[in-house]
Amino acid sequence: MAKFELRGLVKAYGKTKVIHGINLVIPDGEFVVFVGPSGCGKSTTLRMIAGLEEVSGGEIRIGDRVVNEVDPKERNLAMVFQNYAIYPHMTVRQNIAFGLYTSKLSKDEKAKKVEEAGALLGLTPLLDRRPSDLSGGQRQRVAIGRAMVRDPAGFLFDEPLSNLDAQLRAQMRIEIKDLHRRLGTTIAYVTHDQVEAMTMADRIVVMKDGHILQAAPPMEVYDNPVDVFTAQFIGTPSMNIVPATQTGGVVTLAEGAPTLLAGVRPHDLLVGSQIADPGLTLTGTVTAVEPLGPETLVHFTVAGRSIISTAPAHGTVAIGSTVTAKAPRGQVHLFDAATEKAMGRA
Amino acid sequence: MAAIDTTLSPPLPMSRIKPGRIVMWTVLFIGGLLMITPILFMFSTSLKTSSQIYDLRLIPQSPTLANYIEVLTEGQFPRWFLNSSFVAICVTASNIFFDSLVGYTLAKFRFRGRQFVFIAILSTLMIPTEMLVIPWYLMSANFGWLDSYWGIMFPGMMTAFGTFLMKQFFETVPDDFIEAARMDGLNEFTIWWKIAMPLVTPALSALAIFTFLGNWTAFFWPLISTTSKELYTLPVGLTSFAVEQAIQWEMIMTGAAIATIPTLVVFLVLQRYIVRGVMLAGLKG
Missing domain, CATH: 2.40.50.140 (Nucleic acid-binding proteins)
Structure with a gap:
C-alpha cells in the first residue's frame, strides 16, 4: 500500500497545456474518485500516475519515491481499463495469472493466488472459459482479478463501469467498494458519472479544464461546492x-x-x-x-x-x-x- | 415435448429465384471452370505417356503412374522439392517475424520520422521486381551470395507489402491491451509476441500463405541467382525437362502436379484464417 502525491503536476502536448500544475495528496488506503466532464484531464492524470503518459512538469510520488521517470511496471500499480483489456486469446485463469507474469512466485503459489482471486470475485466456475463467453460484468471482474492478484501498492481504475448497463453498474459499484474495504489498498478511480463518485469515494476530486476545483468528501462537495460548476456537476x-x-x-x-x-x-x-x-x-x-x-x-x-x-x-x-x-x-x-x-x- | 421435424425443407420454387442470382451463379460457374480446367489437364497429362500427350481427352486412355515414379526416383526432383520447401519456409518465417515486428512498431509507437519510414517502405511497392533484379544481382555478386540459399532468399526476407498489411492489422488492436500488459510488467518485445501477435492471427495466416505461395512459385530470381543444379528450386528445375530437342510435357506436368500439393495443403490448413484475413484486410484497409 502507498500514498500518492502530485506536486505541481503539468501535462502539455506541444504548447498546449492540458493539466495546469495540480497538487493532491492521496493518503495510504484512501479511495479517491476523479470526476469531471470529458476533456477535463482526469484520465490523463491517472495515466501519468500509472506511467503511461510522460510528465511534462511537477512531480509524482508513490510512497516516498519520485516516479516521474520510472517505468509503469516498476511502480507496482495495477490498472483496470474502461474496455476491460482482458486478452481474448486466453482463458479467465490465464488472464488472471497474467498479472503474475513477471512475479518470482512458484507455479503452485501463482495457481493458488489465481484460485483465491477467482473465489473472492465469484469467478471460480468461469476460470476455464474464454472472455467471449462472459458477460460485461464478469469480464470487468476478470480485469479486477488480474489487477488484484499482484498485491499492488495501489489500484487505478479508468472509467471501469462505463460500458455496463445501469443495473450492472450499480452492482459493480458495491462490489468494488466492498473490495476496497477488504483489501484496504489505495485506489484512484476516474469517472464522469457523479453518482459513482458520490457513492464510492472517500474523497471526490472535481476537475475542469486541467484544474482541480475541489477535493473533499462527497457530502462536503455536495453541501459546500466551491463554485457554480461543482455545484451543478455534483447532484442529480x-x-x-x-x-x-x-x-x-x-x-x-x-x-x-x-x-x-x-x-x-x-x-x-x-x-x-x-x-x-x-x-x-x-x-x-x-x-x-x-x-x-x-x-x-x-x-x-x-x-x-x-x-x-x-x-x-x-x-x-x-x-x-x-x-x-x-x-x-x-x-x-x-x-x-x-x-x-x-x-x-x- | 414437440417432435422434431427432420424432413428436409422443399427446394425453393423457381419463381422465387431472382434472375440476378442466376446470372451470378452462371458467371461464377464459368469462372470456376476456367480456373479448374488447366489444373485438371495438368493432372491428366501427368498420367499419360509421351505418345498420348496430344490426345486432349481429359481422362487418359491408359493412365500410368510411371511419370511420377520416374520424377521421384530419377534425377534431382526430390532435391529441388526440398530446396523449394526450405526457401519458402525460411522466407515465410522471416516475413512473419520481421514484417509483423516492423508493422507493430509503426502502428503502436510514436517516434520522430515514423511517417517518413512508413512512406519509404510503402514507396518500394511501386518499384517492379524486374528493376530490382540488377541491384540484387550486383549486391549478391559483391557479397559472394550468388549460387547459395541465402542468395535466393535474401530479397524476400522482409517485404513492404507484409509490413503494410501487418501495420494495418496492428492498428486495430486496442491500445488498452498493450498498456495493460505494460502495467503487468511485460517488456515491449514480450508484449508484441505474447499479446499483439495472437490478436492478429488472421493477418499472419494471410501473410504466411501469400509469402509461401509467392516463394514456392518464384522463378525469375532463383533462375538468375543460381547456377548449380543442386540449388535449383522446383520452378527452375522443372524447366530442365524442356530442352532444345524435346519438351517433356508429361514430366513437366507431373512435376507441376507434385509441386501443387504443398500449396493445397497450406491453403486447406489455413483457409479459415485466410478468408477472415482477407475479409478483415478489406474492411480495415
Missing part, C-alpha cells in the same frame, strides 16, 4: 442557478445585470411548501412533470430559465399551471456572478 438533478440580489438577508430574483447567483438544489426547492420564512421563493409556469415514485419532479420556467423543483409523490401539478416553490433558509447557495465562486449560504 443539477442545482438550479438563478441571477439574484440579496437585501437584508432575503434573496430575490434579479433583474438586469446581477452581482450574485443563487443556487438551490431541486430537493430543497419544494412546490406547495408552507415555509413561512423561505430563503428563496420562485414562481413560474410548469413545463414538465416527472413522477419518480417517492417524489415528483416539477419543471417550470422563471424569467426564461428552466428550474427543477420537487413536489410530493401524489401531487396534482398540471403542465401549464403556475406554481410557487420555496427553499428553506440555509439551503440557498450564493455565488459571485463574475467569478462564480461560492460566497456562502442564505
